[in-house]
Amino acid sequence: xxxxxxxxxxxxxxxxxxxxxxxxxxxxxxxxxxxxxxxxxxxxxxxxxxxxxxxxxxxxxxxxxxxxxxxxxxxxxxxxxxxxxxxxxxxxxxxxxxxxxxxxxxxxxxxxxxxxxxxxxxxxxxxxxxxxxxxxxxxxxxxxxxxxxxxxxxxxxxxxxxxxxxxxxxxxxxxxxxxxxxxxxxxxxxxxxxxxxxxxxxxxxxxxxxxxxxxxxxxxxxxxxxxxxxxxxxxxxxxxxxxxxxxxxxxxxxxxxxxxxxxxxxxxxxxxxxxxxxxxxxxxxxxxxxxxxxxxxxxxxxxxxxxxxxxxxxxxxxxxxxxxxxxxxxxxxxxxxxxxxxxxxxxxxxxxxxxxxxxxxxxxxxxxxxxxxxxxxxxxxxxxxxxxxxxxxxxxxxxxxxxxxxxxxxxxxxxxxxxxxxxxxxxxxxxxxxxxxxxxxxxxxxxxxxxxxxxxxxxxxxxxxxxxxxxxxxxxxxxxxxxxxxxxxxxxxxxxxxxxxxxxxxxxxxxxxxxxxxxxxxxxxxxxxxxxxxxxxxxxxxxxxxxxxxxxxxxxxxxxxxxxxxxxxxxxxxxxxxxxxxxxxxxxxxxxxxxxxxxxxxxxxxxxxxxxxxxxxxxxxxxxxxxxxxxxxxxxxxxxxxxxxxxxxxxxxxxxxxxxxxxxxxxxxxxxxxxxxxxxxxxxxxxxxxxxxxxxxxxxxxxxxxxxxxxxxxxxxxxxxxxxxxxxxxxxxxxxxxxxxxxxxxxxxxxxxxxxxxxx
Numbered sequence: 137x138x139x140x141x142x143x144x145x146x147x148x149x150x151x152x153x154x155x156x157x158x159x160x161x162x163x164x165x166x167x168x169x170x171x172x173x174x175x176x177x178x179x180x181x182x183x184x185x186x187x188x189x190x191x192x193x194x195x196x197x198x199x200x201x202x203x204x205x206x207x208x209x210x211x212x213x214x215x216x217x218x219x220x221x222x223x224x225x226x227x228x229x230x231x232x233x234x235x236x237x238x239x240x241x242x243x244x245x246x247x248x249x250x251x252x253x254x255x256x257x258x259x260x261x262x263x264x265x266x267x268x269x270x271x272x273x274x275x276x277x278x279x280x281x282x283x284x285x286x287x288x289x290x291x292x293x294x295x296x297x298x299x300x301x302x303x304x305x306x307x308x309x310x311x312x313x314x315x316x317x318x319x320x321x322x323x324x325x326x327x328x329x330x331x332x333x334x335x336x337x338x339x340x341x342x343x344x345x346x347x348x349x350x351x352x353x354x355x356x357x358x359x360x361x362x363x364x365x366x367x368x369x370x371x372x373x374x375x376x377x378x379x380x381x382x383x384x385x386x387x388x389x390x391x392x393x394x395x396x397x398x399x400x401x402x403x404x405x406x407x408x409x410x411x412x413x414x415x416x417x418x419x420x421x422x423x424x425x426x427x428x429x430x431x432x433x434x435x436x437x438x439x440x441x442x443x444x445x446x447x448x449x450x451x452x453x454x455x456x457x458x459x460x461x462x463x464x465x466x467x468x469x470x471x472x473x474x475x476x477x478x479x480x481x482x483x484x485x486x487x488x489x490x491x492x493x494x495x496x497x498x499x500x501x502x503x504x505x506x507x508x509x510x511x512x513x514x515x516x517x518x519x520x521x522x523x524x525x526x527x528x529x530x531x532x533x534x535x536x537x538x539x540x541x542x543x544x545x546x547x548x549x550x551x552x553x554x555x556x557x558x559x560x561x562x563x564x565x566x567x568x569x570x571x572x573x574x575x576x577x578x579x580x581x582x583x584x585x586x587x588x589x590x591x592x593x594x595x596x597x598x599x600x601x602x603x604x605x606x607x608x609x610x611x612x613x614x615x616x617x618x619x620x621x622x623x624x625x626x627x628x629x630x631x632x633x634x635x636x637x638x639x640x641x642x643x644x645x646x647x648x649x650x651x652x653x654x655x656x657x658x659x660x661x662x663x664x665x666x667x668x669x670x671x672x673x674x675x676x677x678x679x680x681x682x683x684x685x686x687x688x689x690x691x692x693x694x695x696x697x698x699x700x701x702x703x704x705x706x707x708x709x710x711x712x713x714x715x716x717x718x719x720x721x722x723x724x725x726x727x728x729x730x731x732x733x734x735x736x737x738x739x740x741x742x743x744x745x746x747x748x749x750x751x752x753x754x755x756x757x758x759x760x761x762x763x764x765x766x767x768x769x770x771x772x773x774x775x776x777x778x779x780x781x782x783x784x785x786x787x788x789x790x791x792x793x794x795x796x797x798x799x800x801x802x803x804x805x806x807x808x809x810x811x812x813x814x815x816x817x818x819x820x821x822x823x824x825x826x827x828x829x830x831x832x833x834x835x836x837x838x839x840x841x842x843x844x845x846x847x848x849x850x851x852x853x854x855x856x857x858x859x860x861x862x863x864x865x866x867x868x869x870x871x872x873x874x875x876x877x878x879x880x881x882x883x884x885x886x887x888x889x890x891x892x893x894x895x896x
Contacts, residue, residue, distance in 0.1 A: 187224045187233045188474055192530040196578035197221030197237050203526045205230045206395045208251045287656050287669035287706045288371035299801060301854060301891060302361040311814060313769035313795035314371060314752050318869030320883045321456060323486040323514045324495040325355045328869045329371050329385055331748045331773035331792040332725060338382035341389045342480055344520045344539030345570040345591050349683040351545045352786045353493040358516045360462040360484050362421050362438050365392045372704040372723050373656050373671035376614040376630035377585045381677045383702040384725045391464055391482060394425040394432040401427050406895040414887035417442025417458045436464040447882035448864035455509040459488035474527030483517040495871045497879035505553055513546040533576040542567040563598040564684030582619035595681040604687035607639040610678055624660035636678035641689045646696040650676025669708040676701050682733045691740030698729040698743060715758045724749040730788055746789050747774045762802030770794045781825040782871045790869040793821030808846045813839040818868050828874035834865035854891040862886040
C-alpha cells in the first residue's frame with residue numbers, strides 16, 4: 137500500500153516538492169548526566185554548522201537546508217509557490233539558519249526531535265514559532281505508515297527500523313501484507329512485492345545496483361538489517377530515476393551515516409548485543425563514528441553465532457545455525473563549497489551448514505547420495521562512491537554515483553557414486569559495475585531530475601564440467617518530473633530509453649533497445665480529508681542474465697532471448713480525519729516474456745508471462761505516544777494464465793493469497809517504557825496449480841517491551857517474544873509448500889530474545 141498519514145493535508149504539498157530531500161535522523165545521547173545549563177550550552181555549540189544556501193525557490197532552499205543541517209524537513213499546508221528564500225552564508229544553529237531562510241515569508245517553524253516542522257502561518261496552539269517573531273508554532277505532525285510520493289510507495293523509516301529491531305529482512309518488512317519474504321534463513325530469503333520476486337524490481341543499496349541470480353536455493357540479496365537507515369519500496373509503478381529493470385517496481389536500501397548518529401562535530405559509538413534463547417544465538421554489533429571539520433567516518437561490525445533453531449512442532453530444523461560476519465565502512469568529506477564526496481563499502485558473509493537445498497527443509501525421494509545438509513558460503517559486497525552538492529542552486533543539484541557489487545556462492549557438488557568423482561566445489565558469481573550522473577532542476581512548482589546511467593553485469597559459473605558466463609551491458613537516459621501545477625494536484629511523470637548488449641554462454645551477442653514511461657498523481661478530492669491516487673508505467677528491461685548454477689555452455693539461443701517488458705496499474709483512495717486514516721488501492725502488474733531458462737540445451741531462452749493483481753486496504757489511529765494499524769492484502773498471481781507455483785515461479789513469482797497484519801505500539805514517556813505487539817494472519821489459499829495441495833493458513837503473534845532509563849538515555853534494554861503461540865508454519869512465499877514431497881523450511885517456534893544497546 138502507498139502512503140498512509142495522519143494530518144496529511146498539513147504537509148502533503150511540500151513533501152511532493154521535497155521528494156528527493158535527504159531524510160536524516162538526528163540523535164544526541166549523553167553518557168554522563170550533567171546540569172541542564174551545561175547540556176544546553178553543549179547542545180548549542182555542537183549543533184552549529186556552516187550554511188551556504190543562496191537565495192532560490194523556497195522548496196530548493198529547504199532541500200539544501202535538510203542536507204546541510206542533517207535534519208528532516210517537513211512542510212505544512214502553506215504553499216511555497218512563488219516564494220524565494222533569503223540567502224544564508226554563516227555558521228549558525230539550525231533554528232537561526234532556518235529563520236533566515238524563511239525571513240519575510242511569514243511561514244513559522246519549529247525544530248523538535250531532529251525534525252524541522254515548517255508550518256502554516258495560521259494561529260495554532262503553542263504560541264510563537266521559534267525564530268519568527270509574532271508567528272505561531274506548528275504542532276508536531278504524527279504519522280501512520282509512510283508519508284511519501286507515489287500511489288504504491290512504502291517507506292520503512294529509521295524510526296520504523298528502531299521499533300522493529302529487525303534480525304533479518306523478513307523483520308524489516310513486517311506489517312506490510314503486500315510484501316512477503318520467503319524462507320526463514322537470511323541467506324535464502326527472497327522478497328516478493330505483490331507476489332513478484334525481487335529480481336523483477338530495480339534493487340539498489342545506497343544507489344548501487346544489487347539484482348543477482350546466483351543460485352535459486354539462495355536469496356538474491358543477503359543484507360544485514362543492522363546497517364540500514366531506511367528502505368523505500370515502489371510497488372508496481374516506479375519513477376524513471378529508480379534505475380533500469382524496474383519491471384514491477386523498485387526497492388532502495390539506504391545505510392546509516394555518521395550524520396544520522398551525531399548532532400554536529402564530535403565522536404561516538406555504540407555496542408549492541410542480543411541473545412535468542414530458541415537457538416542459543418548471540419549477535420553482537422559494534423560501531424564507531426565521527427565528524428570533524430567536514431570529515432566524516434563510520435565503521436560498523438556485526439557478528440552472529442548460534443545453533444539450529446526449533447520449529448513450533450518442537451523439532452530442530454537442520455541447517456539453520458548462525459555463522460554470519462558483516463560490516464560497513466564509510467568515509468566522506470564535505471568542502472566549504474558544499475561539494476561532498478563519499479565512499480562506502482558493506483560486506484556480509486554467511487558460512488554455515490545449510491539444508492542441501494537452502495530454502496527447503498527436505499524433499500522425499502531425492503538421490504540417496506545427497507546429504508541432508510552441506511556447507512554453503514555466501515559472500516555479498518557492495519562499494520559505492522558518490523558526489524553531491526550540499527549547497528545546490530535552483531538549476532544545479534548534481535549527483536554522481538559509481539558502484540561495484542558482487543555476490544558469490546560456493547557449494548560442494550555431490551555426484552553419483554558410480555562416477556567415482558569425489559565432491560568438488562563449484563562457485564557462482566554475479567557482479568555489476570554501474571553508475572549514474574543526474575541533475576535536479578528545481579522550479580517554484582517542483583523539480584525535474586534528468587540523467588544518464590549504465591550497468592555492466594556478469595554472471596559466471598566456475599564448475600568442473602559446465603563453466604559458463606553471460607554478460608549484459610546497458611546505457612540509459614532518463615528524466616522524471618515531480619510537480620504541483622495546480623492547487624490540490626501533484627503529478628509525477630517521466631521516461632527513459634535504454635540500449636542493451638547481451639552476450640550468451642556461447643559468445644553470441646544481441647543488441648536491443650526500448651522505451652519506458654510512467655505517470656502518477658494525487659488529487660485532493662476534499663482538501664485535508666480525501667485524496668485520489670493513480671499511476672501507470674510501461675517498462676522495457678532488456679534481457680536478464682540467467683542464474684549461475686543452471687547456465688549451460690551449450691545453450692541454443694536461436695534468434696536470441698526476447699527483451700522483458702511490463703505494464704503496471706494502480707488506483708487508490710486515502711481518507712484522513714484528525715488522527716484516523718483509511719486507505720485502499722487496487723493494482724495489476726503484467727510482465728511479458730520473463731526469461732526463466734533451464735539447464736537443458738534447448739531451454740536457454742524459455743520465458744513466461746506473469747500477472748499479479750489484487751487490492752489492499754488499511755486503517756489506523758494515532759495518538760501522542762502510540763498508534764494502531766491494521767492492513768489487509770488480497771493478491772492473485774498467475775503464470776501463463778494459471779495459478780503460480782513456487783517451482784515454475786523461481787525468479788518470477790510466488791503464490792500470495794490473503795494476508796492480514798496488525799500493529800500496536802505505545803510509549804510511557806515519563807517511565808521510558810515502550811511496549812508493542814503485532815500479528816500476521818495468512819488465510820487458507822486454494823487457488824493453486826493443478827495437482828498441488830492448498831496452502832494452510834497460519835496466525836503468528838509477537839510482542840516486545842523496551843526500556844530506556846530517563847536518567848540514562850544512552851542505554852536501552854529490550855525483550856521480545858516471537859511466535860507466542862508456537863505456531864508451526866512457513867511464510868506464504870517459502871518454496872515448496874504446495875508439493876506433497878516437500879517438507880518446507882519452517883519458521884522458528886516460540887523465541888525469547890533479549891537485546892541491550894549502549895551508545896556513547
